[in-house]
Amino acid sequence: MNAPLVRGAPDIAPHELVSRLLHATAQDQSGAVDPARLLSFLRLEFLPVDFDTALRGVLPVEAGNARALLSFPDRLVAVDTRLDQKRVRFSTLHEIAHYVLPEHRHALYLCDADGLGFRARLDFEVQANRFAADLLFKGHHFTLEAHAAPVSVATIKAVALKYEASFESTARRLVEKHHAPVMLVVCGRHPDRSVIDSSQPAVWPVKYCCASASFKARWFARVQGEAPAEIAAALTAGGRDVADSIQVEMPLAGDGGGVFGVEWFYNQYDIMGLVVPG
Numbered sequence: 032m033n034a035p036l037v038r039g040a041p042d043i044a045p046h047e048l049v050s051r052l053l054h055a056t057a058q059d060q061s062g063a064v065d066p067a068r069l070l071s072f073l074r075l076e077f078l079p080v081d082f083d084t085a086l087r088g089v090l091p092v093e094a095g096n097a098r099a100l101l102s103f104p105d106r107l108v109a110v111d112t113r114l115d116q117k118r119v120r121f122s123t124l125h126e127i128a129h130y131v132l133p134e135h136r137h138a139l140y141l142c143d144a145d146g147l148g149f150r151a152r153l154d155f156e157v158q159a160n161r162f163a164a165d166l167l168f169k170g171h172h173f174t175l176e177a178h179a180a181p182v183s184v185a186t187i188k189a190v191a192l193k194y195e196a197s198f199e200s201t202a203r204r205l206v207e208k209h210h211a212p213v214m215l216v217v218c219g220r221h222p223d224r225s226v227i228d229s230s231q232p233a234v235w236p237v238k239y240c241c242a243s244a245s246f247k248a249r250w251f252a253r254v255q256g257e258a259p260a261e262i263a264a265a266l267t268a269g270g271r272d273v274a275d276s277i278q279v280e281m282p283l284a285g286d287g288g289g290v291f292g293v294e295w296f297y298n299q300y301d302i303m304g305l306v307v308p309g
């Protein structure tokens with residue numbers, strides 16, 4: 032009988048730990064991960080909690096924005112009931128990461144929206160997010176599938192549905208792991224514009240970019256500016272599927288940048304562009 036894997040030894044690399052966990056729970060194949068099987072294998076309890084009401088007065092004031100927690104002594108993962116289903120999945124995997132990563136030895140982890148987000152700053156949160164993404168996308172399985180299909184929004188939609196991940200995190204993962212030169216530009220609606228003058232069209236400035244290693248090596252790591260107004264208007268007019276994208280050729284990053292093929296799409300929150308060399 033195999034001894035249950037409780038925590039990683041310090042000499043086990045995180046990606047090795049990911050594949051051991053997937054293997055031990057019979058999930059080392061393509062398709063969506065089931066966090067419940069990981070929790071059960073690790074003998075962790077899972078509890079959905081309304082953090083605002085149920086935990087007010089119990090948690091320290093500075094934990095007011097907490098959305099998920101891991102208590103080592105209680106062997107408990109709790110996740111805020113206000114999170115949507117995909118965030119519950121990711122937050123659960125994030126707490127599992129704190130539990131198994133050998134250097135994460137606090138008795139209690141309280142993780143807020145910033146720590147659970149793509150732009151987390153604290154080392155432990157960054158490590159836990161990376162580990163959670165590796166579990167969510169099944170290590171190399173997602174990467175192999177992404178490489179076998181064209182670089183397109185249709186591919187992003189197909190694998191996002193298959194892995195039960197958000198379109199944005201799937202797009203980011205595809206770009207980060209891809210050997211081909213490709214970049215993702217994420218544009219968010221400018222929050223103040225409609226307050227100032229609601230007759231003006233919304234403006235969608237670039238929030239962040241991520242690019243494959245080969246794209247960054249040959250071109251640039253980020254662009255500035257806004258999503259083209261007429262494309263933003265068409266994408267957000269309503270009733271449009273995420274994969275119903277708009278493809279254009281356009282110059283990026285000024286005179287030295289060159290012309291690129293950009294496939295624009297909208298996930299009902301942000302406008303995103305998938306950029307490939309023109």
Ligand SMILES: [Zn+2]
Pocket residue numbers: 125129140141142146147155156159
């Ligand atoms: Zn955390």
